[in-house]
Amino acid sequence: MLSSEIEIDIRFSETDAMGVVWHGNYLKFFEDGREAFGREYGLEYLTIFDKGYFTPIVKSEIDHKASVFYGQKIKVITKFVSSKAAKIMFEYQVVNLSTNELCAVGKTMQVFLDRETRTLELLTPDFYRIWKEDNLA
Amino acid sequence: MLSSEIEIDIRFSETDAMGVVWHGNYLKFFEDGREAFGREYGLEYLTIFDKGYFTPIVKSEIDHKASVFYGQKIKVITKFVSSKAAKIMFEYQVVNLSTNELCAVGKTMQVFLDRETRTLELLTPDFYRIWKEDNLA
Amino acid sequence: MLSSEIEIDIRFSETDAMGVVWHGNYLKFFEDGREAFGREYGLEYLTIFDKGYFTPIVKSEIDHKASVFYGQKIKVITKFVSSKAAKIMFEYQVVNLSTNELCAVGKTMQVFLDRETRTLELLTPDFYRIWKEDNLA
């Protein structure tokens, strides 16, 4: 299974008046995870853009298991989820490195839009089919 | 069914390099929706805080149906979802008022934490049980 | 003097672990103020874009006078500052409507970039010269 890890320091601006990381910021951590995965396996946002596509997020889910406080450090583990559809799917685990707790899990789904027309690609783009053959064999 | 509506102007800072609203910002729009609901029905964050509780989000989901561009205005419809558990659940619909399209739907689930000890309340707090009796009868 | 006002509800996500609005969020409030000004006087981001220009912020300043807490409402007063240079300048006052205090003041300066080439326009664009003649006479 393809996966990637990245460590992230919490920003003060990412906390809220409860003194913990504001829940919506986990989607930024997932984004950090996806880009770390992309750098490791050659599937970065800009690589995909150069192939002619935007890949907007069409679905995201976050399950929070424990709060994260300012001063703590987290690790995001990003796992590629294979699919026959023209989609890119990831699962995420966020570990609080200061407590060794799993603090959140989540999922995202992306589709391919033609960069110029912004129309949905229903078929898997060639470059992505090849990437999957090369990486998932 | 209890529901509330709020109209929101998109901020330029909420767009991304694809020229559309960055997906994670919808959790801010859901927050606006929850607070609009709270103001209308007496279930605001600060009211709950005064009763002795934090109500962190433990689960959130967003399904994107269409992109929203800068200069467009959205409406968030927030519906209360009743439950016997000690949880607060909402469903959201985001309508692009400039195109009359449904652009996103979503859900959130909140739990009750004692404000001082930050321990999970497994039983429905009295004030919330009464609020439900008064509002859902 | 040309000026515009807009009222803003603080988002929970805009607070930080000190329990107050995180200082950097005032630049979002200034943005809300600029766009409110633009809607009132016909100088919106999208209008300028249609004329062929981006107008990035090249300078910004914030002076904080008092903290703003969650649940409070603010008003941003945006004043146009006239200049002979090819620049757009604004001054801002942020008033806490819950306490009637001035909580922040600030300034921004924008320049004109050709939308296609992203090169700096050293001369005042015609549309902006005419806008100033019409509005500042």
Next chain:
Amino acid sequence: MLSSEIEIDIRFSETDAMGVVWHGNYLKFFEDGREAFGREYGLEYLTIFDKGYFTPIVKSEIDHKASVFYGQKIKVITKFVSSKAAKIMFEYQVVNLSTNELCAVGKTMQVFLDRETRTLELLTPDFYRIWKEDNLA
């Protein structure tokens, strides 16, 4: 002169519809710079908090020299500015590591608030006076 450096990958969510980093996000980069400085020299937010103080930003300035695009990496150089007043002041330089350009400079000023009463400390707190003697000698 005391200074510290930190490298930062731009998040996609930090770009805007002009395709570049939204100007307000530089205050997040300055925050990263301050915390990197704090870790290196023992002046972190949490250390100061343990001494009994909040240190809110009361003044900030950003001058932008060049745009930063998604996929580029930046470095923030944070310099401590000594002062006799009960203030913490920093100057920042943001270098685009992908182009080797200076893309922004800035300043911040922080004051000391008693953590419990939130009143302004007009005299330099002891711990900070000692920290300056130890580090600036």
